[in-house]
Amino acid sequence: MQRVVTPLEYPGTKDLIVVRVRPVDGGFVIDENGEAAFYSGLNGGDVESEAVGRWAEDLSSMSPVQFTEDEKISAVANDEHLIAPYIFRVAEAAQQLHAIATARADRQASDFKDRIKQILQELASAANIELKSDVELPIAGGLKADHVLEIGKPLIIIAATSATRLLEAEVIYMQYRQDNKPGYVLAVAESQSVIGKKQYERAAYYTNKTVIFNQDAFGKLISNEMANVH
Numbered sequence: 001m002q003r004v005v006t007p008l009e010y011p012g013t014k015d016l017i018v019v020r021v022r023p024v025d026g027g028f029v030i031d032e033n034g035e036a037a038f039y040s041g042l043n044g045g046d047v048e049s050e051a052v053g054r055w056a057e058d059l060s061s062m063s064p065v066q067f068t069e070d071e072k073i074s075a076v077a078n079d080e081h082l083i084a085p086y087i088f089r090v091a092e093a094a095q096q097l098h099a100i101a102t103a104r105a106d107r108q109a110s111d112f113k114d115r116i117k118q119i120l121q122e123l124a125s126a127a128n129i130e131l132k133s134d135v136e137l138p139i140a141g142g143l144k145a146d147h148v149l150e151i152g153k154p155l156i157i158i159a160a161t162s163a164t165r166l167l168e169a170e171v172i173y174m175q176y177r178q179d180n181k182p183g184y185v186l187a188v189a190e191s192q193s194v195i196g197k198k199q200y201e202r203a204a205y206y207t208n209k210t211v212i213f214n215q216d217a218f219g220k221l222i223s224n225e226m227a228n229v230h
Contacts, residue, residue: 001020001021002020003018004087005018006019008088008095009095009198010035010039010094011099011163011164011167011199013039017036017091017094017095018033019032019090019091021087028077028083030074031090032073032090034070034071036097036098037071037072037101039098043098045098046101047071047097050142051100051103051142051143052067052141054140054141054142055067055100055141058140059096059140062178064077064089073090073094073097095170096141096174098164098167099164099167099168099171100141100142102164103141103164103168112159112161112213113146113161116147116157116188116213117133119218119219119222120157120222122219123222123223123226124149127226129226130149131147131148132148133146133148135147137172137175138181139175139176143171143175145157145158145172146158147159149226152182154182155222156176156183156186157186158172158186158187158207159188160187160188160203161190161194162195163194163195163196163199166187166195166199166200166203166210167203169203169206169210170187170203170206172185173206173208185208186207186209186210186211186225187203187210188211188212188213189212189213191212191213209225
């Protein structure tokens with residue numbers, strides 16, 4: 001058995017995701033030894049929730065990775081060339097499980113979120129565009145957007161008050177791409193210190209755009225995105 005330490009982390013723990021590779025008859029089993037479920041439990045998550053169940057069904061139907069009954073995320077590679085990509089598929093799924101299992105439907109209000117909402121309401125009203133808030137998105141996992149601007153391609157806005165919430169934005173982005181759904185995911189982080197430098201830099205590759213909130217610049221950014229997203 002080989003253990004591979006990936007560069008991906010469980011959010012909020014600074015623990016790197018470790019994936020095992022074990023030979024079996026005719027191939028290799030790749031899993032994370034149930035650590036994603038374990039860390040989710042430590043952080044108050046629920047891996048038996050309906051949201052996790054929907055995510056697991058979608059995962060198994062659209063990828064080689066499965067979330068098994070013994071709470072392990074695993075894949076079987078019948079070709080050595082598949083080992084490396086499957087390692088990262090398992091690691092990414094581990095992050096997704098953690099994000100969905102620890103997601104909270106009721107998020108604590110903050111001044112940061114209030115300022116975002118106020119700016120969006122003013123812009124939407126001026127442009128006569130519908131703004132929806134606290135929106136459950138039509139993807140596996142039951143994740144919510146803080147706001148959605150209903151334009152040609154819906155502008156999905158995530159107010160990232162933590163590293164976990166920023167990771168949820170990444171999961172939303174990947175689910176929309178996987179399902180070929182129209183949507184532009186914009187993550188707005190409260191500050192780099194709150195979410196962590198590594199997570200912020202990573203999010204730039206797993207969202208359409210990720211920015212640090214600036215009171216003066218945010219309105220201009222949204223106006224530009226509204227003009228560019230069709």
